[in-house]
Amino acid sequence: MAEMQFHKKGKKGESEIGSLLDFLLANARLVLGVGGAALLGIATLAVKRLIDRATSSPDEKAAEEKVEQKSIEESWKEVVLSKASPRLAQKANRADLSAPLPLPAPSQPAPDPDPDLRTEQDQSSSELKKTPICFTLQERLLDYCTRHASIPEAQSQVGRQLALDILTELQDILRAKHPEMSFSALQLGGSLGSCLPVARLDHACLMLPLVLEPTLWRFIPGQETILNDPQFWMVKRVDLEYLARGSSPWDRFLVGGYLSSKTIVESLHKTLVGSVNWPGIGAMLECTIRPVVASDDLKLEVMHSEVQMTITILPMAATKDVALLAHSHPKAPSENLWHRSYYKEANTRLQELDSGDAGVRQRCLHILKGICRDNSSLSQLTSTHLRHAILHLSDSDWAEAALADRFLQVTEELIGYLDKGFLPSYFNSKVNLFSCLGEEDIDELGYALYRMFSEPDALL
Structure with a gap:
């Protein structure tokens, strides 16, 4: 007991x-x-x-x-x-x-x-x-780059071919609808056009170069205009006294003696929305194509069995050294402004730097683009912001073994730029790449980046 x-x-x-x-x-x-x-x-x-x-x-x-x-x-x-x-x-x-799981004993056969x-x-x-x-963070970043940040090549190829097919159809349409407007061949832009690794396949860009007579048009740098903003240029018509209005097919888009980007976009928008048989083209390409009606941009929504994307058409005025895009901007105060693009220069510079020291700048960019794609709180942080932030750190050690350190350093630098509200362009320090962001946007991005810096595993 x-x-x-x-x-x-x-x-x-x-x-x-x-x-x-x-x-x-x-x-x-x-x-x-x-x-x-x-x-x-x-x-x-x-x-x-x-x-x-x-x-x-x-x-x-x-x-x-x-x-x-x-x-x-x-x-x-x-x-x-x-x-x-x-x-x-x-x-x-x-x-x-x-x-592997153990097999059942011979005396007790497992049921099928x-x-x-x-x-x-x-x-x-x-x-x-x-x-x-x-x-380690290094291993997590490499794993994320391989398994999550990249679209499978087969899917990227489907999206690239679909964009090229639409490009071909659109090229024929513009030549038929606007024979008076002189365009160069349409070009596929962005990662799809550069054959770079694709972090997201929900958008594509078609560049539409305007053919301007070099003797009749002059590009005015942004700092020389009344706005004194280096990222907004103007295209001025010259010699109107000797070569009267009408000497160039683009004279019909003049506003105050300058080529109006807004007027060109509006004219092309009417064509895309009201004069193109998109259902027929979509049926031929085995997809659905719809133009975006209520928009200042030229956009097409494309739905395919394997791909859904928005294609943006960007009229472009270019010389040998300068590319200007007729891209609407929420803070653009005038309809005659053209946005200075450094996309080609930035990509070329990144490739040169990585080739020179076997660096991983482009891989770091790809990882950051994937994280911003997967997290809505970082969606307003564009590839342009990321690209220029990495270029500002181009003199650092970018060997593969330093990827984790550089990843954290880029994140920390972006937090500092957001705190100042100013991200300078790598090619022109007077250009603020954060100028299109409001205070609430900056606060949200700053908080999200701080979380990524302090707890990177949470976003990987």
Whole structure:
């Protein structure tokens, strides 16, 4: 009777100790984090087992010793998996990462499972084997670049070919509808046109170069205009006294002696919306094409079985050294302004720098573009912002081993630029690439970037 009372008292004590230990472990995670709490848990588990073994029978002690090493190894596995991926940790409860599931004993043949269930289990096991377990920021960035930041090449090729097919049709339409307007061949811009890695396949650009007579038109730098803004240029018609209005087919788009980007866009917009049989073209290309009606831009919405994208058509006035885009701007105070583009120069410069020192600037840009694509709070941070921020750090060590350091440095620099509200262009320090952002936009971006800087794993 006394012995029974002793065992009851022992069980009650064990229950109280177990509750106390569970409470300590639950709160330790808040203070020590996942890894620290796990280490404390393993140590506490060992102490608890000593207490259990002191009050257990000899047979129970032997059984506990057999499973002790296995339990500790499983605890460490849980630590690794919980730090790498919560989803992976959940799946690991059903399948071991290092070995296949054991086969049933010969005397007990396993019943044939449902085919769909077997397929799902095979896929889960295959996914677990392929999923790398990363511990450092460097490894997480490289894994993210490979697995998440890039669109599969086959899908990119589908999007590229679809954009080129629409480009060909649009080229014929413009020549037929506007024979008086002299255009060069349409060009596919952006990553699709440059054959660079594609971070997102929801948009494409078609560049529409205007053919301007060099003797009749002069490009006026932004700092020489009344606005004194280096990013907004003007195209002036010259020699009107000697070569009267009408000498150039583009004279019909003159406003105050300057070529009006807004008037050209409006004229082309009427053609795209009201004069093109887009349903017929879409049926021929096996997709649906709709022009965006209520817009100051020239845009087409394209829906394909494998791709959905918005195609923007950008009229462009260019010389050998300068490219100006007729792209609407929310703060543009005049309809005669053209936006100075440094896209080609920036991409060329990045390629030159990476080729010179085997750097990873373009890879870092690709990762950042993918993160901004996947997080709505960073959607207003464009590839232009990212590209120029990286170029400002072009003299740093960009070897692959330094990718994590450069990633954090670019993020930190962007936070500093947002704090000032001024991101200078790499090619012209007077151009503020943040000029189109409002105060609320800057605050939201700053907060999101601070989170990415302090907890980069949360966005990877």
